[in-house]
Amino acid sequence: MKIGVLGTGVVGQAIGGKLVSLGHDVMMGARSADNEKVLAFATRTGGKAGSFGDAIRHGELLFNCTRGDGAIPALGQGRGHLAGKTVMDTSNPLDFSAGFPPSLSVSNTDSLAEMIQREFPAAHIVKTLNTVTAAIMVDPSKIPGAHSVFVSGNDAGAKGQAMDLLRSFGWQSIIDLGDITSARGPEQFLPLWVRLLTTLGTAEFNIAVVK
Amino acid sequence: MKIGVLGTGVVGQAIGGKLVSLGHDVMMGARSADNEKVLAFATRTGGKAGSFGDAIRHGELLFNCTRGDGAIPALGQGRGHLAGKTVMDTSNPLDFSAGFPPSLSVSNTDSLAEMIQREFPAAHIVKTLNTVTAAIMVDPSKIPGAHSVFVSGNDAGAKGQAMDLLRSFGWQSIIDLGDITSARGPEQFLPLWVRLLTTLGTAEFNIAVVK
Numbered sequence: 001m002k003i004g005v006l007g008t009g010v011v012g013q014a015i016g017g018k019l020v021s022l023g024h025d026v027m028m029g030a031r032s033a034d035n036e037k038v039l040a041f042a043t044r045t046g047g048k049a050g051s052f053g054d055a056i057r058h059g060e061l062l063f064n065c066t067r068g069d070g071a072i073p074a075l076g077q078g079r080g081h082l083a084g085k086t087v088m089d090t091s092n093p094l095d096f097s098a099g100f101p102p103s104l105s106v107s108n109t110d111s112l113a114e115m116i117q118r119e120f121p122a123a124h125i126v127k128t129l130n131t132v133t134a135a136i137m138v139d140p141s142k143i144p145g146a147h148s149v150f151v152s153g154n155d156a157g158a159k160g161q162a163m164d165l166l167r168s169f170g171w172q173s174i175i176d177l178g179d180i181t182s183a184r185g186p187e188q189f190l191p192l193w194v195r196l197l198t199t200l201g202t203a204e205f206n207i208a209v210v211k
Numbered sequence: 212m213k214i215g216v217l218g219t220g221v222v223g224q225a226i227g228g229k230l231v232s233l234g235h236d237v238m239m240g241a242r243s244a245d246n247e248k249v250l251a252f253a254t255r256t257g258g259k260a261g262s263f264g265d266a267i268r269h270g271e272l273l274f275n276c277t278r279g280d281g282a283i284p285a286l287g288q289g290r291g292h293l294a295g296k297t298v299m300d301t302s303n304p305l306d307f308s309a310g311f312p313p314s315l316s317v318s319n320t321d322s323l324a325e326m327i328q329r330e331f332p333a334a335h336i337v338k339t340l341n342t343v344t345a346a347i348m349v350d351p352s353k354i355p356g357a358h359s360v361f362v363s364g365n366d367a368g369a370k371g372q373a374m375d376l377l378r379s380f381g382w383q384s385i386i387d388l389g390d391i392t393s394a395r396g397p398e399q400f401l402p403l404w405v406r407l408l409t410t411l412g413t414a415e416f417n418i419a420v421v422k
Contacts, residue, residue, distance in 0.1 A: 103319050103320050104319055107318060107319050107399070108314050108315050108318050108319065108402075109309075109314050143421055143422060144421070145421060147419075147421050148418075150403075175407070175410060176410065177403075177406045177407070177410055178406060178409065178410065182406045184402050185402045185403030185404075185405070185406040185407075186403060188318070188399040188400070188402045188403065189399070189400060189403050191319075191395050191396045191399045192361075192388075192396030192397060192399065192400050193396075194396070195388040195389060195393045195396040196386070196388070196396075196420060198389065199386060199387065199388055199389065200420075200422060202422060204422060205420060205421060205422035206420075206421055206422075207359075207418040207419065207420055207421070208358075208418065208419040208421050209407060209411075209416060209417075209418055210354055210355070210356060210358050210416060210417055210418070210419050211354060211411060211413060211415060211416035211417075
């Protein structure tokens with residue numbers, strides 16, 4: 001499948017590399033097509049490099065792997081090419097302006113996923129994977145046993161497509177939380193995640209929902 | 212141990228009953244000492260009934276099991292009798308004013324636990340158990356396997372006392388998140404908890420932190 005990955009950081013590199021290894025036709029997008037990190041991705045993986053707009057035009061499906069405040073500007077670079085496309089949003093609205101631990105720049109009665117969905121109503125935003133670190137996103141088997149990942153979104157078909165991709169990454173416990181407003185749940189999980197990071201001394205952990 | 216339990220709802224009844232069954236000298240406190248629910252507790256369990264002030268005076272250790280907005284008024288009824296006492300705070304700042312799902316009345320850069328600690332600086336607030344439903348709080352073995360509960364608080368001795376009580380309830384995976392500001396984590400977990408409640412169709416679930 002033709003997939004566009006927006007963002008050149010740790011998450012974008014992990015997701016992009018995994019998608020290439022699974023045989024997808026991947027273009028990573030950056031602020032500019034000659035960005036060092038996007039060129040390094042192409043060299044390292046055999047994937048393609050482009051601008052945000054290039055990657056959005058390339059992808060039948062998109063991954064948003066930007067930092068929280070970068071999501072809307074990045075997707076805006078391909079505004080006319082989002083209609084009907086699934087956008088898997090892995091970003092978190094973390095605000096480090098007052099240091100560590102971060103607060104959230106949007107929370108409680110709204111979420112970053114909802115902001116993105118409102119800004120690009122023709123796209124199908126699916127919030128997912130934001131509750132685990134990059135290495136676990138693309139290789140959940142690094143943690144033994146079944147543990148959980150969530151999907152939130154308004155379009156059932158887009159969520160099904162997202163869940164298929166998650167299964168191809170190795171995810172077994174995928175919980176559909178509901179429409180895009182349910183993304184408030186996993187986004188507001190981040191303050192607990194950040195405290196667990198400090199307590200456990202590793203980012204390679206997750207939660208298993210058990211009953 | 213002499214323990215005061217503030218609140219006569221499902222959580223107070225579950226915690227109070229469990230503590231009596233473990234041999235503690237328990238007084239449940241209500242707005243008034245002749246409140247129907249607090250009298251029913253005494254009849255049902257053999258524990259004692261009183262006002263909020265009575266229960267605070269009675270307890271060497273206290274459980275706050277009020278609704279979120281009831282915590283400070285209830286504890287205020289025994290303001291002069293809180294010094295040095297551990298207060299295990301199980302409450303959540305849920306705001307149902309706009310219907311279901313609820314939002315949080317305090318979040319992000321503050322928490323209910325911190326508000327209580329600021330209001331009663333001589334008490335040792337320990338946030339705990341707010342991430343599970345009442346039946347699981349007092350009987351974690353209802354869910355198979357190890358699953359997690361959190362403690363947050365400024366006083367190491369108070370957290371140790373709380374952890375001992377949690378172990379006596381059957382908790383095996385007790386995670387110390389840090390000082391009272393870390394209560395922002397488990398309090399902001401509630402929006403995810405509420406969505407999981409809807410998705411799973413039961414309140415008797417929990418999360419296991421796994422690595």
